Amino acid sequence: MERLRAASWEGVIGIDELVAQGVPERTAYRRTQEDGPWQLLAPATFLLSNGEPTYRQLEIAALVYAGEGAVITGIGGARHHGIRAGDDPSTVHVLIDEPRRVLSTSRIIVERTRRLPRPVTRDGLAVAPLVRCLTDGTRRIKDLAVIAAVLSEAVRRRMALAAALRRELDAGCRKGSAAPRRVLQAVDDGVWSAAEYEAREFWKAWDDLPEIEWNVRICDEAGRFLAIADGVVRELGFVWQIDSVEHHFATPEQVEETLAYQRRLRAAGLHVLSTRPAQLRGDATGLHADVLDALATAALLPSPRVRYEPPRTTT
Known part of the structure; x- marks a missing residue:
């Protein structure tokens, strides 16, 4: 033995x-x-x-079963590059050269491709480059918020360029590519998370809401950094904060930082509206009324004593 x-x-x-x-x-x-x-x-x-x-043993089994030249891709492959967002996969997605014939199983997705990438070695395994992993993986995800979480993490952490992701989507299989293309537009607009993606979709659904910018850096009049605001309507001095548990309320320290963030912005004359993601999903009409009220209040206040920097470029 x-x-x-x-x-x-x-x-x-x-x-x-x-x-x-x-x-x-x-x-x-x-x-x-x-x-x-x-x-x-x-x-x-x-x-x-x-x-x-273990999942690693399933990955090894997929490579052994798929044979010579097989490469791990998808969200599982992206994990080897350091991507944390999204649900952990239960299946292993591998690529093989198009002329070969290997059937998928219940736990191993075998995809034939004419564009078999040159693998990189990650954790001792043959893995596709990150951009290919991301596009192959998100083409198979239905939930736009999950796609946004995965792609925005890669772009925000400067692990991949949005332009490179679009090029890979253009070069690869068109099936399933509409959803990641739609999400990449939001990423181009400055969205950094799944919660912000849902917020952007909510905002775009109402014709009576003004233009909003995402993840804008705000400084005081002397140029001292105050915060990066999730959403900003500059002409009104309005800030929209999306209070996701992951980033704002997971620890006591994050709660205190969130409150300090709001105090800094309000002290500079900005009007801040905080919204939980659950409101976006469960009470759109009520939230719409809250946003209109907050915008009206912001319009009545004196101009804030701040300087804005452009949203972060992702391309």
């Missing part, structure tokens, strides 16, 4: 290697039967234990 484990890749091994190690094919499959010591992770791809495989 030690010899087999040494020949495996972290406990994962293909049937050809098992046979080469002296295990008859019939014996290998018999050991995967109910209550057997091994299990099949994919056709002809074995795990030398019967416990729940």
